[in-house]
Amino acid sequence: MGGLNDNHPNPALCRVVVLISGNGSNLQAMLDLADKPYDIVAVLSNKDGVYGLQRAADAGVSTHVIPHTQYPDRETFDQAMIQVIDQYQPDLIVLAGFMRILSSAFVQHYQGRLINIHPSLLPKYKGTKTHQRALEAGDKEHGVSVHFVTEELDGGPVVRQAVVDILPGDDADTLAARVAGEEHKIYPEVVSWFALKRLKLSDSGVLLDGTPLSAEGVRSKA
Template sequence: MSATCNVVVLLSGTGSNLQALIDSTRTGDSPVRIRAVISNRADAYGLQRARDAGIDTRVLDHKAFEGREAFDAALIEQIDAFNPQLVVLAGFMRILSAGFVRHYQGRLFNIHPSLLPKYKGLHTHQRALEAGDTEHGCSVHFVTEELDGGPLVVQAVIPVELHDTPQSLAQRVHAREHQIYPMAVRWFAEGRLTLDDRGASLDGQLLAASGHLIRH
């Protein structure tokens, strides 16, 4: 792994996880270099966050393409122009084609607002409350062809409190996302985190099915 790890971030929205990543690279000793931020929406506030930080931005409107494969092929071209070692999904609201996922095998990250494998997909906070869960949280995982199903890297666990609403849960989970996503990206950038046929490994040790657990 080179001294600097080039990262491209894909997003569709406000980019709060992007901001956490940008902030984490300002420590001076960070091996992470965010080369570009690409969005499928020109109005995504995350693009402004990138511009404010002096990071290259690109917009690729999925509506301008005939189908998912055509869009993903153009997206691959845009991403690869920046020669990234890692591609980070930070609220990118597109289901990616199998070809895209395979192209970035072992170097594509996502963060999901639940303790995977629970609550894949949407409305995770509501679903956790409806199920009467006592714990909830968020997960960073390698992306595979299975939606929200790739090997887990790290999970942050928070207690569900009696008065919680989906909004209050979302707020607390977000705060944890902003801690664990930069952590996972840094592990990868330092060469400590890898993915092979056996699964995800940290410092040469195979991670458990739940990934590295952090409790609060």
């Protein structure tokens, strides 16, 4: 546990706070990136005992548990998170498997510096069970999207997408595993773009190196 006075090794780097609810595999991918231009200064979870907290602790990152069940409503919970997060003076808030819908006040507080990763090719399959839904729809392709967070659930402008083929015999688990492999590549990449001031959310949409991105963002095929 820690706070504002923690001594971080690279104080000039982009300060990142990561929100998790579980395993934290995307957090691990961000921690493992070589020569990263960002410093993960804190990890918050709404659940105690999840493996992502251990990953953070092993990396020497401050952790906080704020159980959402202890608050009467979403707004009160989100205000409690804001009070902790703002101690760290973050430049970017990263949602990495954070399984809570955020209030408008929280989203507005971090407008333009709040990103999420979602396991589908948005705008398809917002919400949960995305892999099963893609299979049931008979899709040939599936994937993952990194996007800025707005007040619309999974509806903010897309920065980056990675596409995977749906193979004969795939089930939700095999498809999820391949999508996760792409998540671990593209999420640290997008965080790095933001940290290097290459990425910005403007009134007209997402800009990368000053150039507007299309609705699907930067897209690659696995």
